[in-house]
Amino acid sequence: MDNEPILLVEDNPDDEALTLRALKKNNIKNEVIVAHDGAEALGYLFGTGMYAGRDTQVMPQVILLDLKLPKVDGFEVLRQMRSDPRTKLVPVVILSSSNEELDRTAGYDLGANSYIRKPVEFNDFIEAVRQLGLYWLILNRTAPTKRP
Amino acid sequence: MVRRPSNSIASKLTRMNLLVSAIALVLACSGFVAYDFVSFRLNIVRDLSMQAQLAGSNSVAALVFDDADSADRTVAAFGVSRNVLASRIYDAKGQPFATYLRDRDEKIPAMPQIAAGKDEAYRFEGGHVILAHTILFEGKRSGYILVEQDMERIVERMENYGEIAAVMLGFSLLVVVFVSRFAGRAIANPVVELADAARRVSKDKDYSVRVNSTNEEGELALLVDTFNQMLEQIQQSHQELEKRVQERTAQLVAANKELESFSYSVSHDLRAPLRSIDGFSLALEEDLGDHLTAQAKNYIQRVRAATQRMGMLIDDLLNLSRVTRAEMRKERVDLSGMAKAVASELVRADGERNVEWVIPDGMEAYGDSRLLRIVLDNLLGNAWKYTSKHDHARIEFSQERHNGGYAFYVKDDGAGFDPAYTQRLFGAFQRLHGITEFSGTGIGLATVHRIIHRHGGEVWADGAVEKGATFYFTI
Numbered sequence: 001m002d003n004e005p006i007l008l009v010e011d012n013p014d015d016e017a018l019t020l021r022a023l024k025k026n027n028i029k030n031e032v033i034v035a036h037d038g039a040e041a042l043g044y045l046f047g048t049g050m051y052a053g054r055d056t057q058v059m060p061q062v063i064l065l066d067l068k069l070p071k072v073d074g075f076e077v078l079r080q081m082r083s084d085p086r087t088k089l090v091p092v093v094i095l096s097s098s099n100e101e102l103d104r105t106a107g108y109d110l111g112a113n114s115y116i117r118k119p120v121e122f123n124d125f126i127e128a129v130r131q132l133g134l135y136w137l138i139l140n141r142t143a144p145t146k147r148p
Numbered sequence: 149m150v151r152r153p154s155n156s157i158a159s160k161l162t163r164m165n166l167l168v169s170a171i172a173l174v175l176a177c178s179g180f181v182a183y184d185f186v187s188f189r190l191n192i193v194r195d196l197s198m199q200a201q202l203a204g205s206n207s208v209a210a211l212v213f214d215d216a217d218s219a220d221r222t223v224a225a226f227g228v229s230r231n232v233l234a235s236r237i238y239d240a241k242g243q244p245f246a247t248y249l250r251d252r253d254e255k256i257p258a259m260p261q262i263a264a265g266k267d268e269a270y271r272f273e274g275g276h277v278i279l280a281h282t283i284l285f286e287g288k289r290s291g292y293i294l295v296e297q298d299m300e301r302i303v304e305r306m307e308n309y310g311e312i313a314a315v316m317l318g319f320s321l322l323v324v325v326f327v328s329r330f331a332g333r334a335i336a337n338p339v340v341e342l343a344d345a346a347r348r349v350s351k352d353k354d355y356s357v358r359v360n361s362t363n364e365e366g367e368l369a370l371l372v373d374t375f376n377q378m379l380e381q382i383q384q385s386h387q388e389l390e391k392r393v394q395e396r397t398a399q400l401v402a403a404n405k406e407l408e409s410f411s412y413s414v415s416h417d418l419r420a421p422l423r424s425i426d427g428f429s430l431a432l433e434e435d436l437g438d439h440l441t442a443q444a445k446n447y448i449q450r451v452r453a454a455t456q457r458m459g460m461l462i463d464d465l466l467n468l469s470r471v472t473r474a475e476m477r478k479e480r481v482d483l484s485g486m487a488k489a490v491a492s493e494l495v496r497a498d499g500e501r502n503v504e505w506v507i508p509d510g511m512e513a514y515g516d517s518r519l520l521r522i523v524l525d526n527l528l529g530n531a532w533k534y535t536s537k538h539d540h541a542r543i544e545f546s547q548e549r550h551n552g553g554y555a556f557y558v559k560d561d562g563a564g565f566d567p568a569y570t571q572r573l574f575g576a577f578q579r580l581h582g583i584t585e586f587s588g589t590g591i592g593l594a595t596v597h598r599i600i601h602r603h604g605g606e607v608w609a610d611g612a613v614e615k616g617a618t619f620y621f622t623i
Contacts, residue, residue, distance in 0.1 A: 014424035021431060068416055097416045097423075120419055120459035121452070122427040 004061035005031040006137075009041040009077065010095075011069050018122065019064070019095075022129035030061065030137060038072025041065075042080055045087050059090050062136040065112070067096040067103060075110055082111040089143035091136055157339070158332025165328040166321060173320060177313045181306070188302055189277075193270055196279050196297050199226070200235075200268075204283040204293040207237050211245065211283065211291045219246035223293075226250075231297050233276060237283070238292040245291060259294050275299055338368045342375055355383035404473060411469050418462050426455040457589075464591035467522075471595055476516040476602060483511040483520070483556065487545045490524050494532045503535065506544040511556065513623045519599045520623075526592040527558040527619050533586055534617070535562030550622065561616035565609075573609055596621070 006023070010016045016034055023032060035041035041063075043049030047056040063081075067074035074094065081087040093114040094107045107115050116132070119125050203222055210219035219237050223246045226232040236256050237246040247256065260269040260280045270279040276298050283291040338359075345359045358379060361372045429451045433440065440448075487507045495503070513520065528545065535541030544559040565573070565580045572578045574597040579590040600607045600621045611617035 012420055012424075014427070015420065018423065018427035018431075021427075097419045118419075118423060120422045120426055121456050122423070122430045125423070125427065 003030060004058060004142075005033050007033050007035065007041065007044060007060040007063040009035045009038070009063065009069065009074065010066045011036050012066070015066070015118070018125065019129065022122075022126045023133065025126055026130045026133050028129075028133045028137060033060070038069045038074065038077045041069075041077050042072065045081065045090075046084070056086060059087065059142075061091075061142055062132075062140075063090060063092045064095050064132075065092050067094060067098065067107070075106055078107070078110040078112060091140065091142065093132060093136065156332065157336040158329050161332040161335075162325055162328035165324045169321060169324045170317070173313075173317050177309075177317070181309050181313070184309070185302065185306065188305060189272075189299075192297070192299070192302065193277060193279065196277060196295055197268060197270075197281060199229075199232075200279055200281040200293050200295045203235070203295075204237075204281055204291075207246070207293070208283060208285045208290060211237070211239060212285060216246055220248070222246070223248040226295065229297070231300055232295060233298055234294075234296040236294045238294070240290050242292070256294070257296055259292065262292070275303075335368065338372060342372065345375070345379075349379065349382070355379065355386050407469065407473060411466055414462065414466060419459060422455050422459050422462075426452050429455070461589050461591075464589045464595075468591055468595050468598065471519060471522065471599055472602075474516075474519065476519065478515055479517060481513050481515055481517045481520050483513050483524070483545075484509045486517075486521055487511075487524050487528060490521075490528045491543075494529065501532075501536070502540050503532070504540070504542045506542065506546065508546055511545075511547055513556070515603045515623050519602070523596050523599050523621070526596050530592060530619075531558055531560035531562065531617075533588070534564075534581075535560050536586075538562060550620070553622065555620045555622045557618050557620040559616065559618040564611040564613050564615050564617045566613050567611055570609060570611075574607065593619075 006028075008016065008019060010019065016036075020032060020034075033044060035044055039049070044051045044054065045056075045059070047054045065074050065077060069077070074096075078092060078094075081090065081092065088111075091113045092111070093116060094112045095116050095118055096103060096107075097118050099117050104115050116128060119128060203225065207219045207222045210216070210222065223235045223237060226235045226248050227250065232248075233250050234254055234256050235248045236244055238259070239245045244256075249256070257273065257276075257278050260271045260278055262269040262280055262282060267282045267284075268280065270277060272278075276296050278294065278296045280292055280294045282289055283293055341359055345357050348354055348357050358376050359372050361369060361376065429448050433445060433448045437445075484507055488505075491505050491507065495501070524545075528543065531541075531543045535543065538561070542561050545556070546559075547554045547556045549555075563581070563586070569580050572580065574593045575590075578594075579588060581588075596619075597607055600623070603623045605622040607619070607621040609617060609619045
């Protein structure tokens with residue numbers, strides 16, 4: 001089991017708190033980095049801005065990406081990620097309120113690995129996070145990112 | 149080209165003119181011929197009279213001196229004329245004195261009575277004219293002369309006239325036919341042009357067509373001019389209408405786009421706070437669990453239930469609006485197959501239930517398959533839900549004859565509804581049962597109603613409390 005951090009890109013503080021709570025409830029021990037908008041997320045991934053100097057060899061094990069973000073939205077983050085060899089292979093799970101077909105299509109089109117709709121009922125949310133954690137953190141093998 | 153009718157103006161004119169000309173010619177000819185006949189006959193008579201008088205005066209001496217032979221010779225002079233059949237001289241007492249007969253077996257006809265005070269009398273008999281004249285000598289009546297002549301000359305004359313008349317009639321009728329046809333065409337052509345233009349306008353929807361106006365005055369020119377004016381009007385109002393339609397369409401498209409972005413933001417922005425409410429309520433409950441009274445827990449439960457219900461309502465509303473906006477793609481849909489699929493999904497979700505499904509094969513409709521699926525999901529799902537309190541249920545999806553066509557129906561023997569509230573059934577968010585009896589938001593039937601209406605059909609329902617319900621729809 002890899003122990004890279006999880007990157008949570010979420011602008012809504014309530015959703016952020018609830019997601020962290022859900023992760024905790026599921027005993028997920030990975031470090032969780034929270035980016036509050038698209039620019040922060042890209043800064044973390046490419047080691048710029050407030051994350052300048054970060055070791056960009058270490059990529060998150062999975063990115064939980066919200067779509068509606070200020071400054072740079074989720075689609076743009078995804079687009080930039082997929083066009084850079086350093087971040088091209090990092091798994092991205094889109095977590096969004098929207099179930100609109102357009103959003104889903106665009107997400108997959110831009111290279112997301114998974115699309116999950118945030119449920120209103122919190123228990124469902126916890127369950128969703130549990131399954132997410134089970135799959136992406138334990139079962140799934142990421143592409144190797146460490147250069148030999 | 150518009151087909152010329154067989155009863156065309158040209159042929160009507162021709163027939164009319166032929167009739168009129170024929171009548172006129174026949175009348176004129178008859179008039180002339182009749183007059184000629186009469187006057188020629190009179191001529192014959194006058195001629196004959198003159199001959200009789202001549203012969204009479206030539207026979208005076210023979211009468212006076214009782215010389216029958218001389219009289220015979222005088223009368224025989226009539227042999228010169230081929231047309232005289234017989235002649236006889238009578239003496240003063242009316243006794244035959246001298247006779248001439250052209251043919252041996254002829255008889256002398258009876259003498260016409262000469263009226264008192266007159267010298268002559270004649271009559272027509274059997275195609276001959278018979279004339280009698282008094283023979284006078286020194287003012288005294290000394291005898292009579294009778295001459296009979298045939299009318300061969302007049303017959304010949306009439307026959308000639310007949311031939312001439314026939315030729316003239318034939319010739320002039322021919323002229324009439326040609327002239328009428330020509331005139332008819334001249335009148336009919338503009339009319340046919342008009343008809344042609346009208347046909348082009350209505351068939352090709354080409355409103356720029358105009359008919360060439362003629363230079364002459366008259367009814368046809370008037371018709372052509374007003375026709376052109378009318379076409380001008382039609383073209384103008386057609387253009388106006390098109391413009392208006394374009395504007396309205398643009399407005400509609402804009403309104404639809406607004407609705408779409410509205411739905412989109414509803415989908416995102418309304419649900420996020422709901423998530424917070426529910427999540428933190430649960431967090432409260434979990435973290436403070438031991439310190440909370442049963443009532444506090446109950447309150448938190450209610451908060452969460454209300455939140456979740458609102459989430460469902462938003463979802464249902466979103467679906468309803470999507471159903472209204474979605475583009476319809478019509479095709480043949482196998483309703484029997486679709487219903488069976490919905491039924492098996494319901495059974496799979498809750499296999500414990502004892503439900504008898506009656507869905508005959510072969511039911512088809514012409515409509516949007518996705519939207520019709522939603523209709524069946526709702527109607528069959530409702531039937532499933534409202535029979536859930538019974539041990540055994542029967543759900544039927546079939547069709548029956550209605551108003552000359554077919555109506556489909558979903559019939560169950562479940563909780564039914566009070567028929568007094570039938571008109572509320574299809575309103576949005578309207579329910580006839582409480583949430584604790586049966587779950588639901590009250591959008592399902594409103595969605596069905598909207599979908600069926602978009603297909604141009606009708607939906608209605610029958611029911612009774614605890615006796616089941618039947619929902620009908622036509623497409």
